[in-house]
Amino acid sequence: MSAFPLTRRAALVALAALALQGCATAVPTAATSGLRIRAIKVDVSPIRASMGDPTAAWVEQALPGALAHSLAPYMAPGDRNGATLVARIDTLYLGSSGGGPGFFGQTQDTISGALLLESPRGGVIANVPLRAISSYFPMAVDQPLFERALQGRVATLAQAFAGWAPRELGL
Numbered sequence: 754m755s756a757f758p759l760t761r762r763a764a765l766v767a768l769a770a771l772a773l774q775g776c777a778t779a780v781p782t783a784a785t786s787g788l789r790i791r792a793i794k795v796d797v798s799p800i801r802a803s804m805g806d807p808t809a810a811w812v813e814q815a816l817p818g819a820l821a822h823s824l825a826p827y828m829a830p831g832d833r834n835g836a837t838l839v840a841r842i843d844t845l846y847l848g849s850s851g852g853g854p855g856f857f858g859q860t861q862d863t864i865s866g867a868l869l870l871e872s873p874r875g876g877v878i879a880n881v882p883l884r885a886i887s888s889y890f891p892m893a894v895d896q897p898l899f900e901r902a903l904q905g906r907v908a909t910l911a912q913a914f915a916g917w918a919p920r921e922l923g924l
Contacts, residue, residue: 755807788878788924791835792828799843799866803882807900811907812842812864819915827924834873840914842866847906848889862887864910868918881921885913 795816801809820840821828829835848860863886870878886907 760773766839788827788922789832789835790824790838790870791832791873792837793820793824794819794837794839796839796841799841800845804845808845808903808907811904812845812911815908815911816840816842816915819859820910820918822853823915823918827919836873836878837871839869839871839917840866841869842914845907845910850875860889862889862910864914868922870922877881879922883914883917883921885910885917887913 776805795813797809800812820838822839842864843866844864846863848862855920863884865882865884868879868883870880870883887906889906889909
């Protein structure tokens with residue numbers, strides 16, 4: 754018989770403590786430090802190289818406002834001690850405009866990239882990968898207004914990306 758008998762209850766408590774310790778260390782420090790964001794920058798150079806304009810320009814136009822809206826409680830535009838948020842968009846995929854295999858011809862659009870929080874002194878506070886998906890339902894009106902429909906889909910993706918930002922940054 755061993756000198757330290759381990760009961761099932763003690764083993765479960767030990768596992769739960771380890772799991773909670775792992776969760777506590779996984780939370781970014783941004784949430785605990787009273788983070789304030791003074792500026793938002795968007796880097797679309799990866800998709801500008803792969804997809805070109807006007808798609809990259811549409812993301813560059815829609816994403817800053819969507820991020821500012823979703824991070825409004827943490828924004829401090831004039832704060833010299835505030836961090837700068839850099840949203841880098843690496844890939845953007847627009848599903849078929851003619852419809853897809855989903856319900857009522859639904860198809861999925863995807864955007865992925867990273868959120869970088871830079872301190873006022875230039876250090877990186879957080880570097881968080883982020884991917885967002887939105888659904889597109891093809892409509893007859895999209896055919897004659899094809900470019901406007903694509904711009905709307907890109908704006909919807911930007912809003913989805915921005916909507917996940919506070920959670921992924923731990924705010």
